[in-house]
Amino acid sequence: MFLAKAIHEMSDSELIEVYKTSQNKELVGELYKRYTHLVYGVCLKYLKDRELAKDAVMQLFEKLLTSLLSHEVNHFKSWLYVSARNHCLMYLRSVKGKTSQEISSFIMEKVEEPHLEDGEELESNISKLEKCLETLNTEQKKCVQLFYLQEKCYQEVSSQTGYDLLKVKSYIQNGKRNLKICMERND
Structure with missing residues (x-):
């Protein structure tokens, strides 16, 4: 065909x-x-x-x-x-x-299914995630937000930020790792 x-x-x-x-x-x-x-x-x-x-x-x-x-x-x-x-x-x-x-589970790539939590625990996790996002350097924060929360592909993040494509991938990977460390530290 x-x-x-x-x-x-x-x-x-x-x-x-x-x-x-x-x-x-x-x-x-x-x-x-x-x-x-x-x-x-x-x-x-x-x-x-x-x-x-x-x-x-x-x-x-x-x-x-x-x-x-x-x-x-x-x-x-x-x-x-x-x-x-x-x-x-x-x-x-x-x-x-x-x-x-x-x-937050998606960003942290937890293997287990997120279980239903009561409102206080959910609010606590959201607050932790927001605080941890603020600890990232400007480049990592911007790239993580665009990639995960706004569903932009690497190329779109690169175009929107002006960062080189390899830098974008690095900022996302390092930002995700830093978020995971921060979230675990605040448990």
């Missing part, structure tokens, strides 16, 4: 490359078939509601139609996982108001 290969035989990278030039939705449909289970699992983990998770999967794949045209995606599966997680966290944030335990 495309590039003398059937769609189902094409790699993720090939599908994306051809999609960027042809904008044939069938190609994104193939990616959808391949990764629906992954995206649904991520959404269910964070949203804890089957119907919300199904809606989120559809929203994410609709968003893919435009996102793939404007983002440089080297490792699609990893990129999609992070996009799904960010989508769910932003949804939870919009429902709950300010940053939540889910966002």
Whole structure:
């Protein structure tokens, strides 16, 4: 079919490359078939509601139609996982108001599921996260906020801040590590 290969035989990278030039939705449909289970699992983990998770999967794949045209995606599966997680966290944030335990858990990359906490513990964690964000140097704080809370990709953070792409990655990695240390210290 495309590039003398059937769609189902094409790699993720090939599908994306051809999609960027042809904008044939069938190609994104193939990616959808391949990764629906992954995206649904991520959404269910964070949203804890089957119907919300199904809606989120559809929203994410609709968003893919435009996102793939404007983002440089080297490792699609990893990129999609992070996009799904960010989508769910932003949804939870919009429902709950300010940053939540889910966002701090995401930044800290805790393996265990965040358990439901009472209001005082949640407020305490939010306060700790906000205080720890303030301890980061200006570059780290700006990059962490843009990347995690505003869902910007590395390139967008680089463009918005004027920092070199490698510096952006370094600021995010070091900022995340410093946040983790600060949060653990304040337990």
